[in-house]
Amino acid sequence: MKAARFHAKRDVRVEDISEPPAPGPRQVVIRNSFCGICGTDLHEYAAGPIFIPTDPHPYTGAKLPQVLGHEFGGTVVAIGREVTNVKVGDRVSVQPMVSPRDDYFGTRGLYQLSESLAIIGLGWQWGGMAEYALVNDYNVFAMPDFVSDEQAALVEPTAVxxxxxxxxxxxxxxxxxxxxxxxxxxxxxxxxxxxxxxxxxxxxxxxxxxxxxxxxxxxxxxxxxxxxxxxxxxxxxxxxxxxxxxxxxxxxxxxxxxxxxxxxxxxxxxxxxxxxxxxxxxxxxxxxxxxxxxxxSWCYTTLMWPKVAALIGKGLLPAEKVVTRRIRLDEVVANGFEALLAPAGQELKILIDLR
Structure with missing residues (x-):
């Protein structure tokens, strides 16, 4: 499959890599639909690695090269045998924080504060700037019909x-x-x-x-x-x-x-x-x-996804208005990262269409 991977400062390559393996018991494989380029991705491209680990992440084991993208959604194509919150065919938005469920903060539901925190697209083997991604079941939330595929990719930055x-x-x-x-x-x-x-x-x-x-x-x-x-x-x-x-x-x-x-x-x-x-x-x-x-204000709570998705989908918080360009994955460097770095500042949110 095609994936945009960060190798070093100003070195993001669209490469052919292996598709994700079959999901584990509590894992999900999704076919990605849209992925946004975040300011964090931009900082990594311009000056990184910053958050992306050069040595294996202590919790996830991820390291360079890293498939980028943490603002994304897609359609579930495979689930592990213990997954109950989504089914194959569901359209989902990805909540990208990966952390222990049983450490000090995890047992209190404050997963975003875990000292072992990793972010999909920054410290997890898979990311949204690829055709497919493998994530944990707690990382995906099924989207109602009134939330579009584009809007599903905007839940993450809006939750911030x-x-x-x-x-x-x-x-x-x-x-x-x-x-x-x-x-x-x-x-x-x-x-x-x-x-x-x-x-x-x-x-x-x-x-x-x-x-x-x-x-x-x-x-x-x-x-x-x-x-x-x-x-x-x-x-x-x-x-x-x-x-x-x-x-x-x-x-x-x-x-x-x-x-x-x-x-x-x-x-x-x-x-x-x-x-x-x-x-x-x-x-x-x-x-x-x-x-x-x-x-x-660090990130968001992991349980905000349904509320934020509803705010967007019902038009109370029209996040899609900040989207100024949609590009293909092959264009991610020239028409994505470089366009966002242009001093004129004529772009806001750029979405990668992976369909």
């Missing part, structure tokens, strides 16, 4: 933003700032609206992406820190001129985090969604003086 909105306590009537208008930032705007936010600000230095955001959600208030005093502009437009209730940092940049701390009201909440490469300085005085919460 739904969880972040929950971490921030976004509720009906909230005012929200999102920093970063990339795919996660755009989905975060939609997740904030789905949670009930009535006033949403989006900050980014790329005017193309800000224009895309306004096309997706016309009443989003866009700001460019190259020419706008973002925090001042937000205070000018919020109730009482105090700032937003919740600020969600979706860049992974020190300046963006500082903007969130500045723009949030006293006793507001800042949620760190983007992953920082370095160790940013944090204005501890302002955190204390404004009596704010600064919270991390």
């Amino acid at each position: 933003t739904v969880y972040a909105a929950e971490r921030g306590g976004v509720k009906p009537g909230s005012s929200v700032l999102v920093t970063g208008a990339g795919p996660i930032g755009q989905l975060q705007v939609l997740a904030a609206r789905a949670a009930g936010a009535t006033q949403i600000f989006l900050s980014d230095t790329n005017d193309n992406r800000l224009a895309m955001a306004r096309a997706i959600l016309p009443d989003v208030i866009t700001l460019n820190p190259k020419r706008d005093a973002v925090a001042d502009a937000i205070r000018d437009q919020t109730e009482g001129h105090v700032g937003v209730d919740v600020a969600l940092e979706c860049v992974g940049a020190e300046a963006a985090l500082a903007t969130c701390i500045d723009a949030v009201r006293r006793q507001g909440v800042v949620v760190q969604v983007g992953l920082h490469v370095g160790k940013p300085a944090v204005d501890g005085f302002t955190v204390t003086f404004k009596d704010i919460d600064v919270r991390g």
Whole structure:
């Protein structure tokens, strides 16, 4: 079968590899339909390996070369003898976290916090950028008829933003700032609206992406820190001129985090969604003086899939609006990774059509 495998920095190859073996007792083989290119995949391509193990992963044994792709769905073609949650022919979305069920966090249902955590497409032999994938039964959720194959591949990144909105306590009537208008930032705007936010600000230095955001959600208030005093502009437009209730940092940049701390009201909440490469300085005085919460938001809970799929499929969180291009697997480097790295920022979410 064809698969896109990461070998080294800027070395992703579409290769012919063996199809997955017959599934084990609690495993499932799926024929992949669509797979999204994530910002994490992009970081691996541009500067990796970062998360992809060069030595065997201590829990899964996976190592380079790695089949990429953790935002995907497909159709079940084979199941192990003990699998009960899906059947052959089911259309599924993949929840890509692989971890022990019996360690400290696993016994508490907090699988995403396990120290042995691996991610399909980053630390598991199989991934979504291939014709087939072998996964565990707990990694697949059957999709209802009102969720399309494309939407099934968007559940994973959308779950990141739904969880972040929950971490921030976004509720009906909230005012929200999102920093970063990339795919996660755009989905975060939609997740904030789905949670009930009535006033949403989006900050980014790329005017193309800000224009895309306004096309997706016309009443989003866009700001460019190259020419706008973002925090001042937000205070000018919020109730009482105090700032937003919740600020969600979706860049992974020190300046963006500082903007969130500045723009949030006293006793507001800042949620760190983007992953920082370095160790940013944090204005501890302002955190204390404004009596704010600064919270991390790591992935999502593994049981969110039905809820997030329903939000997407019912149109309450139209994640498909962030898709700007669909490509074939053979195009994944030139029209996928390289297109997403282009400085103009004219692409958001690119889906690979594997059908």
